[in-house]
Amino acid sequence: MKLSYFPGCTLKNQAKNFEDSALCSLKKLGVEVKEIDRWNCCGTVFSMTTDDLIHHLAPIRNLIRTKEQNSNKLMTLCAMCYNTIKRANERVKADQESLDIINDLMYREEIKYTGDVEVLHLLEILKNDITFENIKQKVVKPLKDLKIASYYGCYLVRPKEIGFDDLENPIVMDELVSALGGNPIDFPFKTECCGAYETVDRPDIIANRTHQILSSAKNYGADAVAVSCPLCFFNLDARQKETQKKFPEFKNIPILYFSQLMALALDCDEESMKFNLHYIDPKPLLKEKGLI
Amino acid sequence: MRIIISRQKIRSPFVAKVEELSGQNLLACYQCGKCSAGCPNVDQMDIPPNQLIRFAQLGMEEELKNSKSIWICASCMTCNVRCPKGINIAEVIESIRQIVLRKRNDHVEVKKLSDSEKQNVPPIALISCFRKFTS
Numbered sequence: 001m002k003l004s005y006f007p008g009c010t011l012k013n014q015a016k017n018f019e020d021s022a023l024c025s026l027k028k029l030g031v032e033v034k035e036i037d038r039w040n041c042c043g044t045v046f047s048m049t050t051d052d053l054i055h056h057l058a059p060i061r062n063l064i065r066t067k068e069q070n071s072n073k074l075m076t077l078c079a080m081c082y083n084t085i086k087r088a089n090e091r092v093k094a095d096q097e098s099l100d101i102i103n104d105l106m107y108r109e110e111i112k113y114t115g116d117v118e119v120l121h122l123l124e125i126l127k128n129d130i131t132f133e134n135i136k137q138k139v140v141k142p143l144k145d146l147k148i149a150s151y152y153g154c155y156l157v158r159p160k161e162i163g164f165d166d167l168e169n170p171i172v173m174d175e176l177v178s179a180l181g182g183n184p185i186d187f188p189f190k191t192e193c194c195g196a197y198e199t200v201d202r203p204d205i206i207a208n209r210t211h212q213i214l215s216s217a218k219n220y221g222a223d224a225v226a227v228s229c230p231l232c233f234f235n236l237d238a239r240q241k242e243t244q245k246k247f248p249e250f251k252n253i254p255i256l257y258f259s260q261l262m263a264l265a266l267d268c269d270e271e272s273m274k275f276n277l278h279y280i281d282p283k284p285l286l287k288e289k290g291l292i
Numbered sequence: 293m294r295i296i297i298s299r300q301k302i303r304s305p306f307v308a309k310v311e312e313l314s315g316q317n318l319l320a321c322y323q324c325g326k327c328s329a330g331c332p333n334v335d336q337m338d339i340p341p342n343q344l345i346r347f348a349q350l351g352m353e354e355e356l357k358n359s360k361s362i363w364i365c366a367s368c369m370t371c372n373v374r375c376p377k378g379i380n381i382a383e384v385i386e387s388i389r390q391i392v393l394r395k396r397n398d399h400v401e402v403k404k405l406s407d408s409e410k411q412n413v414p415p416i417a418l419i420s421c422f423r424k425f426t427s
Contacts, residue, residue: 008416014414041415044420045424049383050312051313078416154368158373160373195333197417197424200405200409200413200418201399202364205336208335231417231420234416
């Protein structure tokens with residue numbers, strides 16, 4: 001299976017732990033992915049006004065890059081990139097006039113986009129194409145005794161048209177945790193927004209969100225929380241600092257990308273996990289469980 | 293708060309613009325409140341989502357454009373998926389934001405952000421913030 005891969009801005013720096021662990025895991029699973037050339041920022045978030053076409057150029061241009069690679073499938077890891085590119089794709093597929101205008105605006109491109117690229121998130125590829133059964137068989141170090149609350153956030157599951165799992169009760173990441181030998185913990189705030197871009201001018205709001213989401217996960221018995229988005233990761237991990245200042249009784253909990261859980265179970269080397277990029281160090285927990 | 297209801301306000305260009313930009317039928321809302329019930333940031337808002345729709349129905353342009361709510365909304369779309377009438381409240385809020393932003397009234401001034409504020413957040417945070425809060 002040949003997949004084009006779109007990393008997005010943050011996976012090359014502050015979320016390198018996400019990228020490296022995902023790419024190592026995919027290698028162990030025998031899946032070939034190729035990063036598209038000359039990709040540009042997807043321009044997150046999806047522009048929601050009916051008259052705006054200019055903000056759809058950035059995501060559509062990445063689909064043209066996919067076609068230049070002779071591929072029809074584009075995989076992303078970041079939930080926000082997935083949401084933005086997929087919604088832009090659906091927008092132009094539904095309206096030929098918009099697509100024509102967008103192609104005209106990008107007149108310097110050698111290929112005209114015709115709406116034939118499929119935008120996929122790694123979790124749906126793991127579930128539908130690779131299957132959790134196959135992943136289970138390739139597990140070398142089961143995540144025994146590791147209780148993981150899977151946090152989906154907004155952009156993986158909403159709006160309904162692009163979500164690949166139930167929007168009020170998604171379970172795909174929990175199924176992955178099970179397949180990896182871990183103990184999935186369900187909790188009520190798994191699709192509650194982390195606050196996203198409010199983190200820039202209102203970190204106090206993020207403190208509220210983080211406190212509510214992580215306290216709930218802890219109350220339901222989670223050792224750590226798994227995420228799929230670099231912004232969720234930042235808000236739930238680094239912003240624990242502001243959360244602790246605002247809510248002194250708040251107890252820290254490590255945050256992990258679902259790909260790091262895969263990398264652990266599939267026996268990738270610790271270098272690919274890049275735990276140094278975490279604010280709350282997950283190593284003590286993982287050492288205690290005998291996973292590193 | 294003094295609320296003036298008039299036919300002119302309800303049939304105003306502002307209401308037409310909100311409906312045009314959002315692509316939503318404001319009069320479909322029957323104020324069930326599920327949007328506000330699901331909104332994660334409603335405690336920070338001066339006008340909760342269901343009231344934003346009501347204000348929009350009544351053409352209360354100044355109250356909407358000056359509200360704090362439209363800048364507290366994180367576009368999480370919980371309101372959209374909960375609405376029993378299929379109204380995309382997030383799109384309505386986005387259209388009010390755009391009406392303000394398109395007059396070059398940025399909510400976040402990039403120049404005023406300190407170096408540490410810019411460095412300590414990941415690129416994705418800055419990109420999405422500028423996309424939503426600046427023109």
